[in-house]
Amino acid sequence: MSRRVYVSCAGDRTIRIFALETDGALRALAVVLIPGPDGPSTSSPLALAPDRGFLYAALRAPPFPVTSFAIDPRNGDLTPIAEATLPDSIAYIAIDPTGRWLLSASYPGALVAVHAIDVDGGVRGAAVQVIATPPKAHCILPAPSGEFVYATSLGGDAVLRWRLGPEGLDENSLRLTRLRTGAGPRHLAFAGDGTLYCLNELDATLDVLAEDVNSDALVVRQTLRLLEGEGKRAAADLHLTPDGRLLFASERTSNTLHGFRIAPDGAALTPLGATPCEATPRGFAIDPDGRFLLCAGQTANTVGIYSIDPASGGLTRLARQPTGPNPNWIEIIDL
Numbered sequence: 093m094s095r096r097v098y099v100s101c102a103g104d105r106t107i108r109i110f111a112l113e114t115d116g117a118l119r120a121l122a123v124v125l126i127p128g129p130d131g132p133s134t135s136s137p138l139a140l141a142p143d144r145g146f147l148y149a150a151l152r153a154p155p156f157p158v159t160s161f162a163i164d165p166r167n168g169d170l171t172p173i174a175e176a177t178l179p180d181s182i183a184y185i186a187i188d189p190t191g192r193w194l195l196s197a198s199y200p201g202a203l204v205a206v207h208a209i210d211v212d213g214g215v216r217g218a219a220v221q222v223i224a225t226p227p228k229a230h231c232i233l234p235a236p237s238g239e240f241v242y243a244t245s246l247g248g249d250a251v252l253r254w255r256l257g258p259e260g261l262d263e264n265s266l267r268l269t270r271l272r273t274g275a276g277p278r279h280l281a282f283a284g285d286g287t288l289y290c291l292n293e294l295d296a297t298l299d300v301l302a303e304d305v306n307s308d309a310l311v312v313r314q315t316l317r318l319l320e321g322e323g324k325r326a327a328a329d330l331h332l333t334p335d336g337r338l339l340f341a342s343e344r345t346s347n348t349l350h351g352f353r354i355a356p357d358g359a360a361l362t363p364l365g366a367t368p369c370e371a372t373p374r375g376f377a378i379d380p381d382g383r384f385l386l387c388a389g390q391t392a393n394t395v396g397i398y399s400i401d402p403a404s405g406g407l408t409r410l411a412r413q414p415t416g417p418n419p420n421w422i423e424i425i426d427l
Contacts, residue, residue, distance in 0.1 A: 096168035103417025174214025
């Protein structure tokens with residue numbers, strides 16, 4: 093078995109491919125251009141197909157292309173197989189568990205969209221749905237069951253939910269849950285039991301949310317602050333370890349990674365402290381074994397490699413790997 097790391101670098105519209113060695117070292121393999129307009133993109137979101145056979149990359153410059161790449165199962169090489177146009181500048185893309193739909197959220201466009209994925213893994217046509225949201229939609233993510241799709245509205249301080257059916261999102265099923273004014277919901281993550289974690293950008297807080305099956309309401313069970321005191325905040329990304337025991341979040345004004353231990357029932361978090369990291373940690377990822385955390389420093393143009401202590405949840409930096417300009421998204425797969 094070998095492991096591949098894909099780092100999107102918006103400054104030169106590339107995907108850098110690395111091998112992740114068993115000791116945590118990154119070995120550079122290839123640089124792949126994301127097709128699109130000349131010049132940089134503000135960010136370049138990535139999404140993996142559920143079977144890890146395809147990688148999708150979006151650019152945030154007109155005409156807002158999304159490219160479908162086939163992943164070679166032998167060596168992890170990327171081959172572009174299709175291109176399509178997204179309805180606006182897209183901050184986040186995700187694939188539903190069936191691999192049938194590409195879901196996207198637009199921050200400046202205040203919308204979410206759904207594109208069909210062809211049987212060969214390519215996204216080719218126009219969006220089959222474009223749905224207006226409250227201001228600054230930032231993240232869209234299907235629940236693990238695939239029954240529902242959740243999205244955040246950073247400007248509306250809300251988490252939205254639709255039912256996902258054979259024709260896409262059921263617009264009549266929309267449920268909107270308001271969070272605190274000024275929180276700025278940004279990224280979401282699911283625990284295995286269905287608990288939903290929401291990282292709020294503007295006040296750098298982390299909400300533990302749960303579905304109340306009796307009332308069909310999304311309820312806040314716990315709220316934790318990443319940083320104390322006042323001042324500008326810019327929380328960014330959120331990921332769980334594969335065993336569901338640890339949760340990590342990044343914060344860009346302090347350039348820190350924050351760890352949390354998850355209670356066995358998923359309903360409560362215990363803070364484990366902060367670790368200094370690369371400048372502007374917009375995106376990070378955790379390897380499939382939960383041994384390493386890779387952090388993209390957006391203004392440092394590097395990826396930091398950290399070992400994760402399974403007992404304490406502590407992070408230890410092992411190395412820094414140079415990348416292209418503006419690394420902002422990381423995906424990791426096993427071949």
